[in-house]
Amino acid sequence: MLFSRLRHEGRKRIEDRQELRGATVDRDRVDQIIAKHHGEASSLIQVLLDIQSEHHWLPAEVLERVSEKLEVPFTRIQHIATFYKAFSLVPKGRHEIHICMGTACHVRGAARVLDRVQDLTGIRPGETDLDLKFSLETVNCLGCCALGPVMEINGKTHGKMVPAGTADVLKSYE
Numbered sequence: 001m002l003f004s005r006l007r008h009e010g011r012k013r014i015e016d017r018q019e020l021r022g023a024t025v026d027r028d029r030v031d032q033i034i035a036k037h038h039g040e041a042s043s044l045i046q047v048l049l050d051i052q053s054e055h056h057w058l059p060a061e062v063l064e065r066v067s068e069k070l071e072v073p074f075t076r077i078q079h080i081a082t083f084y085k086a087f088s089l090v091p092k093g094r095h096e097i098h099i100c101m102g103t104a105c106h107v108r109g110a111a112r113v114l115d116r117v118q119d120l121t122g123i124r125p126g127e128t129d130l131d132l133k134f135s136l137e138t139v140n141c142l143g144c145c146a147l148g149p150v151m152e153i154n155g156k157t158h159g160k161m162v163p164a165g166t167a168d169v170l171k172s173y174e
């Protein structure tokens, strides 16, 4: 009972946020993406990746539409969407910030960079701001340790970061 009420309230909050920020997913666009992959069930993961890439998350209504059009059971799609880290079932910002907290970045001041980004965006790792502009995550290594501290935004690497430089970098993402 309690779990059900919490789930309902959580879903309601997400729906309110979507409505407020105009973040609802364009159903026609979802259909276009499915059509691009010829509506084939074998393209399921690619379809989900394309939708995730454009909308930054996969709402339940979208998974239902994909299930219907590709004739793949909803539970299977849900399983895939929760299994792979590339997919998100909650709203994400247009810009995904990853700050490396691995050893090489840590010893060069990654924690101070993270603090500054938290101050500027108002969010902590694992969170998304209310404007759905930024999502923030920490990671253990981005594979370019010589450039540490490293901050990656939408897959673009920003190396040798210092706290004072983060505002300018974030400003370049609208």
Ligand code: FES
Binding pocket: 100, 101, 102, 103, 104, 105, 106, 140, 141, 142, 143, 144, 145, 146, 148, 150
């Ligand atoms: S430890 Fe940060 S990129 Fe490797």
